[in-house]
Every structure is written in structure tokens, then in C-alpha cells.
Amino acid sequence: MRASFDAGLRNILVPTGPYGTIARVKDHTVYAPNPAGAVRSLHMGSVAGLLWGVVFSSIGLGYFLYGKKQRSISPLLFGVALMGFPYFVSNTWVMFLVGAALTAGPYFIRL
Numbered sequence: 235m236r237a238s239f240d241a242g243l244r245n246i247l248v249p250t251g252p253y254g255t256i257a258r259v260k261d262h263t264v265y266a267p268n269p270a271g272a273v274r275s276l277h278m279g280s281v282a283g284l285l286w287g288v289v290f291s292s293i294g295l296g297y298f299l300y301g302k303k304q305r306s307i308s309p310l311l312f313g314v315a316l317m318g319f320p321y322f323v324s325n326t327w328v329m330f331l332v333g334a335a336l337t338a339g340p341y342f343i344r345l
Contacts, residue, residue, distance in 0.1 A: 279324055287320030290333035294318075297340060308345040312336055 294316025301310030316336050323329045 283326040286329050291317045293337055309340045312339045
């Protein structure tokens with residue numbers, strides 16, 4: 235297993251195995267080959283987006299546990315939504331707005 239780093243390009247090669255390079259990381263983007271041989275780009279996002287995702291997922295876990303214990307469907311569903319939506323939203327501002335709306339949801343919507 236080996237890894238290399240080119241400071242000029244900020245290009246990191248993920249450790250290689252018997253099949254060659256697994257993925258290439260360059261400027262917060264992962265370039266991974268798919269089985270057909272084409273290279274696919276996956277954006278890793280920002281640190282702020284990662285932290286907001288952790289914050290909203292933690293709030294969602296609290297809502298989920300509260301809804302499960304109290305047998306209340308509204309906090310339970312909003313908790314599941316808060317834990318899941320950061321996987322689908324990559325823009326930090328949209329994540330903050332959606333997370334704030336979902337956090338306030340159980341106060342306004344009671345099922």
C-alpha cells in the first residue's frame with residue numbers, strides 16, 4: 235500500500251491495492267473510477283456543511299428519541315427527516331434553512 239502527495243497540485247492518491255489507484259482526491263473532490271473505467275466526480279462539501287449536518291442530525295436524534303418515548307408521531311417523523319436530509323443537500327445555506335425549518339416543524343405541526 236502506498237500513498238503520494240503532490241504539493242503543487244494538491245493531489246492525493248488514496249492507497250493502492252492490487253487493482254491500482256482506488257480514488258484520486260483533488261481540491262475536495264473525489265475522482266473514483268467506476269467499473270466501466272470512466273472517472274466519476276464526487277464533491278466532498280465544506281467544513282461548515284459537515285458541521286451543520288452533524289448539528290441537525292443530533293437534533294433529529296433527540297426528536298426521534300423523544301417521539302419514540304412519548305409515542306408522538308410528529309417529533310418522530312421530523313427527527314427522521316432531520317437525520318436524513320443532510321445526505322441529500324450539499325449547499326450550506328440550503329442545509330441551514332431546511333434544517334431550521336425542520337427543527338421548528340414539531341412546534342407548529344402536531345400530528
